[in-house]
Amino acid sequence: MTPTRMLGAALVAVMMALTLTACATMQAEPEPSLYKRLGGREGIANVVDDFVANLVADARVNARFKGMAVPAVFKLKSNLSDQICDATGGPCSYLGRDMKTAHQGMKVTDAEWSATVENLTKALDKRKVGAKEKSELLGVLGPMKGDIVGQ
Numbered sequence: 823m824t825p826t827r828m829l830g831a832a833l834v835a836v837m838m839a840l841t842l843t844a845c846a847t848m849q850a851e852p853e854p855s856l857y858k859r860l861g862g863r864e865g866i867a868n869v870v871d872d873f874v875a876n877l878v879a880d881a882r883v884n885a886r887f888k889g890m891a892v893p894a895v896f897k898l899k900s901n902l903s904d905q906i907c908d909a910t911g912g913p914c915s916y917l918g919r920d921m922k923t924a925h926q927g928m929k930v931t932d933a934e935w936s937a938t939v940e941n942l943t944k945a946l947d948k949r950k951v952g953a954k955e956k957s958e959l960l961g962v963l964g965p966m967k968g969d970i971v972g973q
C-alpha cells in the first residue's frame with residue numbers, strides 16, 4: 823500500500839469510528855420502567871386503593887371480599903401494591919402467596935375475572951394512567967388469569 827492509500831484508509835477508519843460514536847450518543851434515552859411511569863410506590867398505592875374500593879362497591883364480585891376484616895383488606899392492598907411494583911420493574915419483592923394458592927378453592931368465574939379487570943381499568947382511568955401504561959399493566963397481569971380463574 824502506498825503512503826497515500828494508507829493515509830486514506832486511516833482517515834476512513836477514523837471517520838467510521840466518529841460516526842459510530844455519534845450514533846451511540848444520539849441513541850434515545852431508555853424508557854423509564856413501567857413502575858416509574860405508574861408513579862412509583864405512591865402512584866401504585868393510589869391505583870390499588872381505588873381498585874379495591876371499586877371491587878368492594880361492585881355487586882358482581884363484592885361477596886368475595888365481604889367477610890374480610892379491616893386488617894385483611896389492608897394486607898390485601900399491600901400485597902397487591904408489592905405485586906404490581908415487583909412485576910413492573912420497581913424496587914419491591916412480592917412476598918404473598920402465588921396466584922394459584924391465593925385463589926385456590928374459590929372457583930373464580932370468567933365473569934368475575936372480567937369484572938375485576940374492569941374495576942382495575944376504572945381505577946387506572948381515575949388516576950389518569952396513560953393508555954400505553956394501562957395496556958402494559960394489563961399485559962403483565964393478564965397472564966395470571968389461568969392461575970386465578972377456576973381454581
Ligand code: HEM
Binds near residue numbers: 902935
Ligand atoms: C388481576 C387479577 C388479580 C390479581 C392480580 C389478584 C391478586 C391477589 C393477591 C396479590 C392476593 C393476596 C394474596 C395473599 O394474601 O397472599 C389476592 C387475594 C384474593 N383475591 Fe385476587 N387477584 C386477582 C383477581 C381476583 C378475582 C377475579 C377475584 C374474585 C372475584 C379475587 C379474589 C381474591 C380474594 C377473595 C382474595 C383474598 C384471599 C384471602 O385472603 O384468603 N382475585 N389476590
